[in-house]
Amino acid sequence: MSAYKSDFLNVLAERGFIHQMSEPEALDARAKAGKITAYIGFDCTAASLHVGSLLPIMMLYWLQQTGHRPIALMGGGTTRVGDPSGKDESRRILTDAMIEQNLAGIRAIFSKFLKFEGAGGNAIMANNADWLNKLNYIDFLRDVGKHFSVNRMLAFDSVKMRLERQQELSFLEFNYMVLQAYDFVELNKRTGCILQMGGSDQWGNIVSGIDLGRRMTNAQLFALTSPLITTSSGAKMGKTAAGAVWLDANLVSPYDYWQYWRNTEDGDVARFLKLFTILPLDEIARLGALQGQDLNEAKKVLATEATALVHGRAAANEASETSRKTFEEGLFAGALPTVEIARAELERGIGVLTAFAEKTGLVSSNGDARRQVKAGGLKVNDVAVSGEKMMLTPKDLTTDGVIKLSLGRKKHVLLKPV
RNA sequence: GGGAGAGUGUCCCGAGCGGCAAAGGGGGCGGACUGUAAAUCCGCUGGCUACGCCUUCGUAGGUUCGAGUCCUACCUCUCCCA
Numbered sequence: 001m002s003a004y005k006s007d008f009l010n011v012l013a014e015r016g017f018i019h020q021m022s023e024p025e026a027l028d029a030r031a032k033a034g035k036i037t038a039y040i041g042f043d044c045t046a047a048s049l050h051v052g053s054l055l056p057i058m059m060l061y062w063l064q065q066t067g068h069r070p071i072a073l074m075g076g077g078t079t080r081v082g083d084p085s086g087k088d089e090s091r092r093i094l095t096d097a098m099i100e101q102n103l104a105g106i107r108a109i110f111s112k113f114l115k116f117e118g119a120g121g122n123a124i125m126a127n128n129a130d131w132l133n134k135l136n137y138i139d140f141l142r143d144v145g146k147h148f149s150v151n152r153m154l155a156f157d158s159v160k161m162r163l164e165r166q167q168e169l170s171f172l173e174f175n176y177m178v179l180q181a182y183d184f185v186e187l188n189k190r191t192g193c194i195l196q197m198g199g200s201d202q203w204g205n206i207v208s209g210i211d212l213g214r215r216m217t218n219a220q221l222f223a224l225t226s227p228l229i230t231t232s233s234g235a236k237m238g239k240t241a242a243g244a245v246w247l248d249a250n251l252v253s254p255y256d257y258w259q260y261w262r263n264t265e266d267g268d269v270a271r272f273l274k275l276f277t278i279l280p281l282d283e284i285a286r287l288g289a290l291q292g293q294d295l296n297e298a299k300k301v302l303a304t305e306a307t308a309l310v311h312g313r314a315a316a317n318e319a320s321e322t323s324r325k326t327f328e329e330g331l332f333a334g335a336l337p338t339v340e341i342a343r344a345e346l347e348r349g350i351g352v353l354t355a356f357a358e359k360t361g362l363v364s365s366n367g368d369a370r371r372q373v374k375a376g377g378l379k380v381n382d383v384a385v386s387g388e389k390m391m392l393t394p395k396d397l398t399t400d401g402v403i404k405l406s407l408g409r410k411k412h413v414l415l416k417p418v
Numbered sequence: 419g420g421g422a423g424a425g426u427g428u429c430c431c432g433a434g435c436g437g438c439a440a441a442g443g444g445g446g447c448g449g450a451c452u453g454u455a456a457a458u459c460c461g462c463u464g465g466c467u468a469c470g471c472c473u474u475c476g477u478a479g480g481u482u483c484g485a486g487u488c489c490u491a492c493c494u495c496u497c498c499c500a
Binding site: 259262263264265266267268269292293294295296299323326327328363365366367368370371372374375376377378407408409410 | 447448449452453454455456461462463464465466468
């Protein structure tokens with residue numbers, strides 16, 4: 001089974017994190033011989049990270065677990081430029097204050113996976129704005145720019161595609177690759193980092209960094225990319241109707257997060273268990289072998305384990321229990337998302353449309369609520385709403401003192417008078 | 419610099435003789451079937467104090483009873499010539 005000599009590469013390979021590597025043997029030897037430092041770059045355009053960032057985070061996690069040093073690099077500087085391999089819409093420029101704020105939120109997430117300080121803590125969080133913002137253009141051109149061959153840059157897929165399709169490629173974007181390459185070299189100088197990881201779309205950028213390192217400092221650098229993760233039916237991960245699946249409990253509750261994983265497609269369960277939980281592989285093999293309805297057990301394990309990593313074991317168990325009561329027993333469960341309303345307002349009576357649209361946000365507007373009533377998609381205390389004129393009053397309170405509102409079979413919110 | 423096109427429902431792609439809340443997809447949501455899955459089928463997919471009212475087709479004006487549609491200027495993008 002052990003294709004590699006180092007624990008690090010073995011773990012990543014067995015769990016399905018590896019798509020491409022540069023010089024696998026040499027990297028394997030370095031990882032076997034001693035502690036290596038590796039980094040992954042992250043966007044800091046938002047105040048939180050979402051499920052799409054989970055894969056790289058897990059790579060850093062395993063890096064640290066196998067005895068090495070991870071660096072999470074925030075793209076405070078490169079975010080301003082925009083990667084041409086992505087979309088062509090230029091990114092917003094964030095103020096330093098906003099970036100600082102975002103960094104704080106993101107750091108909180110990283111600290112659940114990586115140990116930055118204390119015993120066994122050696123992870124580093126860096127921001128490339130620290131060095132990119134200070135660059136002097138002429139110096140940069142002379143020191144770094146001279147190592148880049150435009151002829152070669154034009155041959156990179158990300159650039160070539162744009163040119164072939166005769167799509168606009170601004171000079172700004174063209175420089176993204178140069179800056180990212182420079183990041184790698186800078187991190188190598190500062191911390192001895194020798195490996196950059198990232199998604200498979202980053203391969204070209206990473207290799208540019210390796211090249212630049214060889215030319216500028218004669219350093220031997222490495223690349224490791226992960227496959228692009230999509231669901232079995234081909235959709236990108238991390239998007240739901242409500243938007244991105246954030247890792248921040250204030251944006252997506254642990255219960256909703258648990259539900260996201262619980263609804264994984266059959267064909268993805270084993271793969272996701274390997275990528276997004278830290279369960280031992282033999283346990284995953286057992287769960288992945290389940291068939292048909294039994295596979296639901298594996299999905300619950302996936303949901304609980306994945307939630308525990310981000311929100312903690314207690315929150316994961318609570319989400320699991322709430323889900324069990326809600327779906328398997330059809331009962332109320334206190335941990336469902338709860339919206340508080342004024343008791344006096346309830347005594348006056350609240351229209352169902354208002355309750356669903358304004359109070360809970362389960363539907364986006366009164367019009368939407370009306371449509372859902374017609375479609376039979378709204379329920380109050382598990383009874384379908386019969387007409388849009390219906391009023392909610394204290395009579396609708398259950399013995400638990402709440403009113404349960406449901407959209408479809410899966411989305412539930414409790415109204416609680418205070 | 420000259421010439422030719424394009425910009426449509428705030429998720430995307432895309433039709434649109436001057437009567438348009440605007441065809442058709444995709445996506446999404448709801449329903450049926452199931453296993454809280456997938457596939458399939460059905461319905462819905464601007465807002466509101468709702469048999470009516472308001473806001474939508476790059477921006478700003480104009481023609482007209484009436485403009486997504488015609489005219490003018492401007493913005494952005496693409497192509498061709500220089």
